[in-house]
Amino acid sequence: MYRIVSAIFLAENIKKFEIEAPRIAKKRKAGQFVIIRIEQNGERIPLTIADSDPEKGTITIIAQGAGKSTRELNRKEAGDSIADVVGPLGTPSHIEHFGTAVSIGGGVGTAIAYPTAAALKEAGNYVITINGARSKDLVILEEEMKAVSDEAYITTDDGSYGFHGFVTQKLQELIDSGKKIDFVLAIGPIPMMRAVAEVTRPYGIKTVVSLNPIMIDGTGMCGGCRVTVGNEIKFGCIDGPEFDAHQVDFKNLADRNRIYHHEEKEADEAFAHRCNLTGKA
Amino acid sequence: MDARKITAKERMAIPRQEMPAQDPQVRIGNFQEVHLGLTPELAQMEALRCIQCKDPVCIAGCPVNIKIDQFIKLIAEGDFMGAVRKVKEDNVLPSICGRVCPQEDQCEKVCVIGKKHEPVAIGNLERFVGDYERLSGQRIDPVLAPPTGKKVAVVGSGPAGLSCANDLAQFGHKVVIFEALHELGGVLMYGIPEFRLPKEIVREELDGLRRMGIEFRTDVVVGRTITVDELMEEEGFDAVFIGVGAGLPWFMGIPGENLVGVLAANEFLTRVNLMKAYDFMKSSDTPVFDCKGKSVAVFGGGNTAMDAVRTAKRLGAEHAYIVYRRSEAEMPAREEEIHHAQKEGIEFMLQTIPLEFVGDDKAWLTGVQCQKMALGEPDDSGRRRPVPVPGSEFLLPIDMAIISIGNGSNPLIKQTTPDIEVSKKETIVVDVNTMQTSKENVYAGGDIVTGGATVILAMGAGRTAAAAINEKLAGTAQNFSEW
Ligand SMILES: Cc1cc2nc3c(=O)[nH]c(=O)nc-3n(C[C@H](O)[C@H](O)[C@H](O)COP(=O)(O)OP(=O)(O)OC[C@H]3O[C@@H](n4cnc5c(N)ncnc54)[C@H](O)[C@@H]3O)c2cc1C
Ligand SMILES: Cc1cc2nc3c(=O)[nH]c(=O)nc-3n(C[C@H](O)[C@H](O)[C@H](O)COP(=O)(O)OP(=O)(O)OC[C@H]3O[C@@H](n4cnc5c(N)ncnc54)[C@H](O)[C@@H]3O)c2cc1C
Numbered sequence: 100m101y102r103i104v105s106a107i108f109l110a111e112n113i114k115k116f117e118i119e120a121p122r123i124a125k126k127r128k129a130g131q132f133v134i135i136r137i138e139q140n141g142e143r144i145p146l147t148i149a150d151s152d153p154e155k156g157t158i159t160i161i162a163q164g165a166g167k168s169t170r171e172l173n174r175k176e177a178g179d180s181i182a183d184v185v186g187p188l189g190t191p192s193h194i195e196h197f198g199t200a201v202s203i204g205g206g207v208g209t210a211i212a213y214p215t216a217a218a219l220k221e222a223g224n225y226v227i228t229i230n231g232a233r234s235k236d237l238v239i240l241e242e243e244m245k246a247v248s249d250e251a252y253i254t255t256d257d258g259s260y261g262f263h264g265f266v267t268q269k270l271q272e273l274i275d276s277g278k279k280i281d282f283v284l285a286i287g288p289i290p291m292m293r294a295v296a297e298v299t300r301p302y303g304i305k306t307v308v309s310l311n312p313i314m315i316d317g318t319g320m321c322g323g324c325r326v327t328v329g330n331e332i333k334f335g336c337i338d339g340p341e342f343d344a345h346q347v348d349f350k351n352l353a354d355r356n357r358i359y360h361h362e363e364k365e366a367d368e369a370f371a372h373r374c375n376l377t378g379k380a
Numbered sequence: 381m382d383a384r385k386i387t388a389k390e391r392m393a394i395p396r397q398e399m400p401a402q403d404p405q406v407r408i409g410n411f412q413e414v415h416l417g418l419t420p421e422l423a424q425m426e427a428l429r430c431i432q433c434k435d436p437v438c439i440a441g442c443p444v445n446i447k448i449d450q451f452i453k454l455i456a457e458g459d460f461m462g463a464v465r466k467v468k469e470d471n472v473l474p475s476i477c478g479r480v481c482p483q484e485d486q487c488e489k490v491c492v493i494g495k496k497h498e499p500v501a502i503g504n505l506e507r508f509v510g511d512y513e514r515l516s517g518q519r520i521d522p523v524l525a526p527p528t529g530k531k532v533a534v535v536g537s538g539p540a541g542l543s544c545a546n547d548l549a550q551f552g553h554k555v556v557i558f559e560a561l562h563e564l565g566g567v568l569m570y571g572i573p574e575f576r577l578p579k580e581i582v583r584e585e586l587d588g589l590r591r592m593g594i595e596f597r598t599d600v601v602v603g604r605t606i607t608v609d610e611l612m613e614e615e616g617f618d619a620v621f622i623g624v625g626a627g628l629p630w631f632m633g634i635p636g637e638n639l640v641g642v643l644a645a646n647e648f649l650t651r652v653n654l655m656k657a658y659d660f661m662k663s664s665d666t667p668v669f670d671c672k673g674k675s676v677a678v679f680g681g682g683n684t685a686m687d688a689v690r691t692a693k694r695l696g697a698e699h700a701y702i703v704y705r706r707s708e709a710e711m712p713a714r715e716e717e718i719h720h721a722q723k724e725g726i727e728f729m730l731q732t733i734p735l736e737f738v739g740d741d742k743a744w745l746t747g748v749q750c751q752k753m754a755l756g757e758p759d760d761s762g763r764r765r766p767v768p769v770p771g772s773e774f775l776l777p778i779d780m781a782i783i784s785i786g787n788g789s790n791p792l793i794k795q796t797t798p799d800i801e802v803s804k805k806e807t808i809v810v811d812v813n814t815m816q817t818s819k820e821n822v823y824a825g826g827d828i829v830t831g832g833a834t835v836i837l838a839m840g841a842g843r844t845a846a847a848a849i850n851e852k853l854a855g856t857a858q859n860f861s862e863w
C-alpha cells in the first residue's frame with residue numbers, strides 16, 4: 100500500500116496528491132509517469148509524475164476526474180492509501196538547451212507539462228508557458244508555472260481570465276510577433292495537440308506532444324498503448340509518451356481511445372449512482 | 381490389479397485412461413477448468429500401463445529429466461506421496477507443468493507404448509501427483525540449507541524466476557523477487573486462462589515459496605524503478621537473475637491494423653485474466669471488448685491464439701474463429717488445446733491469411749479480407765511453402781480481431797544495462813551451461829533468452845542458473861574464508 104501524504108483540490112475536479120513512493124521519487128525524470136491502482140481489483144491508470152521530493156520520498160500526481168477510477172481517486176484524502184504505484188514509466192523528456200522553448204498545457208495537461216517546463220528552464224532555455232483552461236476557476240498551477248517561466252500566459256476559452264481564446268491563438272500571436280521559437284511542447288486534449296502541431300508545422304518548429312493512449316501494464320507487454328507515429332507502430336509506454344507532433348496520427352489515437360467509451364460511461368454512471376446513494380460524492 | 385504381478389501383455393491391454401472433463405457445451409459458459417483431474421483409481425490404472433523400460437526414453441524427452449518411470453511406479457503401487465517426492469526432485473511445479481507442458485512433443489512423444497498404442501499419459505499423471513499433494517494438505521516443503529549470508533535478486537516472477545528462486549533458497553541464499561506487475565506469476569497469471577490453469581494453484585505455489593523465506597516485491601520495474609547495477613551496488617545483491625519473459629507483441633503490418641477492435645492477444649488476455657474484466661462492473665473496474673453475440677477472429681496457431689479464441693467464446697462470442705496460414709498439423713499449440721477448442725465450437729479457418737482489415741466511417745473494425753493458401757512446389761530445402769491461391773479472396777465479417785503471431789523482446793533491461801549483451805532479436809545472450817550473461821554475476825533465462833518458448837524450458841533455465849549462481853557464490857564465499 101502507498102500512503103497519501105497530502106491531497107488538495109487545485110480546481111473543481113482536479114486534485115493534487117503527494118504519495119509515498121521513495122524508489123520512484125529518487126528515480127523519476129521529467130516526462131515520466133506512474134501507473135496506479137486505487138484498490139484490489141481496481142483499474143491500472145497512468146498518471147504523470149508532476150513533481151517529486153526524493154528526501155521525503157514522495158511523488159506528486161495531479162488527477163482530473165474523467166471517469167470512475169479518477170473520480171474515485173479524487174475522493175481519497177491525506178492518510179488514505181492506494182494499492183499500487185509503479186514507475187517511473189516511459190522515456191523521460193528529451194531536454195536540451197534549445198534556445199526559446201514554449202510549453203503549452205491544456206486543462207489537466209498543464210500538470211503533465213509542468214515537470215518538463217521546469218526541466219527546460221533548468222537546462223537554460225528561455226521558457227514561455229501558455230496554459231489554457233475553459234474558464235478562470237479551472238486554471239491550475241499558475242504560480243508554479245510562473246516560477247519556471249520567463250514569460251507566462253494564461254488563456255481561457257470564455258475570457259474570464261488572461262487571454263481570451265485558445266492556446267493556439269496565443270502561440271500564433273507569439274510567432275507572428277517575430278519571436279524566434281526553437282521548441283514547442285504541447286500537452287492536453289487530442290484536438291488541442293493536433294491544432295498546435297498544425298500551427299508549428301509550416302514554420303518547421305520542433306514540436307513534441309505527450310500522448311495518452313489506453314495502457315495496462317506500462318512495460319511493453321500488452322500492446323494496448325500502440326500509436327501510429329510516422330506510419331510506424333510505437334508503444335506509448337516504452338517509446339513514449341512523448342513523440343514528434345508532426346509525425347503523430349492524431350485521428351488514429353482519438354479513434355482508438357474510444358474503444359471502451361460505452362463501458363467507461365456505464366461504470367462512471369454506476370459509480371455516481373452509488374455515491375449519490377451513500378451521499379459521499 | 382496388483383502392480384507387481386501384472387504381465388507386460390496385460391499392461392499393454394489397458395487403454396489410455398480418459399481424464400474426466402466438463403462437457404463442452406457447459407464449459408463454454410464458464411471460466412472453470414476444463415479437465416477435472418484423474419481419480420486415484422484412474423491414475424493407478426493409467427500408471428499400470430507403463431512397462432518400466434530398462435532404458436526409459438521418456439526421461440530424455442523431458443526437458444528437466446523427471447524420473448518418469450520411477451514416479452509412475454510409485455503411483456501404480458499407491459504410494460502417492462512417494463510419487464510427489466520423486467517428481468519434485470526434478471520439477472517443483474508439477475501441478476502447473478502437468479497442465480501446460482506440450483507432452484505430445486516431449487516425454488509422451490517418445491514413450492515406447494506410443495509406438496503401437498496411445499503413449500502413457502505422463503502429463504496427466506504428473507498433474508495427478510501435483511494435485512494430490514495440494515489437495516491432501518500434506519505439502520512437502522523443501523529442506524533449506526543453512527543461510528549462506530548471500531543475497532540474490534530475481535527479476536520477474538514467471539516460471540523462470542520462480543524456479544530459480546526456489547533452488548537458490550534451498551541452497552541457503554536470501555532471495556528477493558522483483559515483479560513489474562501488481563500480481564505475481566508472469567504468464568501463468570496474466571496469460572494462461574483460468575479454464576486451463578486455475579490461478580489458485582499458482583497462488584498456492586507462491587505461498588510455498590513465501591514459506592521458504594523468499595520475499596516478493598511487486599510494482600518494481602527493473603530498468604526503470606531500479607537498475608540491475610543499483611541492485612548489486614546499492615542494495616547489496618551478490619547476483620541477479622533476469623527472467624523478464626517476452627515482450628512487445630508483434631503486429632502483422634497489413635492495412636487496417638489500427639482500426640478500433642484490432643488488438644494484441646496479450647492485451648485481450650491480460651484484461652480478462654489479470655484484470656478480471658469478465659467480471660467488469662462487479663468485482664473489476666477494467667473493461668474488455670463486449671464479445672456477446674459478436675464475431676471474433678484470432679490470427680495465429682499457438683497456445684496464445686487458442687487461449688484467446690476460447691476466452692472470446694466464453695465471453696459469449698457467437699463466432700470465434702482461428703485464422704491460421706498453415707494446416708492443423710503445423711499448429712504450435714498443444715494438441716489437447718486444439719481438440720478442446722474444436723469441441724467448443726471454435727471455427728478453424730486453416731491455410732488462410734488476412735490481407736486487410738476493413739472498417740466503418742468511425743474507424744471500427746467490420747471485417748477482414750482473407751485469402752486461401754495452398755502448398756506450393758518444394759523449394760530448395762525440399763519444404764513445400766504455402767502460396768496464395770489466386771482468386772480465393774473472401775471477406776470475413778468480424779467485430780474484433782486478436783493478433784497472436786508472437787512477441788519480440790522487452791527492451792527495458794537492454795536500454796538501462798548496456799553491458800548485458802543481446803542478440804539481433806534483442807534476446808539476452810547467455811552461456812547455456814550456466815545461463816550467465818556477458819555481465820559478471822548477472823544470469824538470465826526463460827523467454828527473455830529463448831524468445832517465446834515453454835513453461836518447462838523457462839523453469840529448466842531458472843534451475844540451471846540457480847546451480848551456477850550457487851557455485852559462483854560458494855566460490856567467493858570460500859575466498860573469503862581463506863583470507
Ligand atoms: C502517459 C499518460 C499520462 C497521463 N497523465 C495524466 C495526469 O497526469 N493527470 C490526469 O488527470 N490524467 C492523466 N492521464 C489520463 C488518465 O490516465 C485517464 O484520464 C484515466 O485513465 C481515466 O480513467 P477513468 O476510469 O477515470 O476514466 P474512464 O471513464 O475509464 O476513461 C476516461 C477517458 O480516459 C482514457 N482512459 C481510460 N482508461 C485509460 C487507461 N487505462 N490508460 C489511459 N487512458 C485511459 C480514455 O480515453 C477514456 O475516454 C494520462 C494518461 C497517459 C497515457
Ligand atoms: C497466452 C499464453 C499461453 C501459453 N501457453 C503455454 C502452454 O500451454 N504451455 C507452455 O509450456 N507454455 C505456454 N506459454 C509460454 C510460456 O508461458 C512462457 O514460455 C513462459 O511463461 C516463460 O516464462 P518466463 O519466466 O521466462 O517469463 P514470463 O512468464 O513472461 O514472466 C516474466 C515476468 O517478468 C515480469 N517482468 C517483465 N519485465 C520486468 C521488469 N523490467 N522488471 C520486473 N519484472 C519484469 C513480467 O511482468 C512477468 O511477470 C504460453 C504463453 C502465453 C502468453
Ligand code: SF4
Pocket residue numbers: 429430431432433436437438439448449452490491492493500502
Ligand atoms: S517410455 Fe513410456 S513405458 Fe517406458 S518408462 Fe517412459 S512412460 Fe513408461
Ligand code: FES
Pocket residue numbers: 313314315316317318319320321322323324325334335336337
Ligand atoms: S501499456 Fe501495455 S504495452 Fe504499453
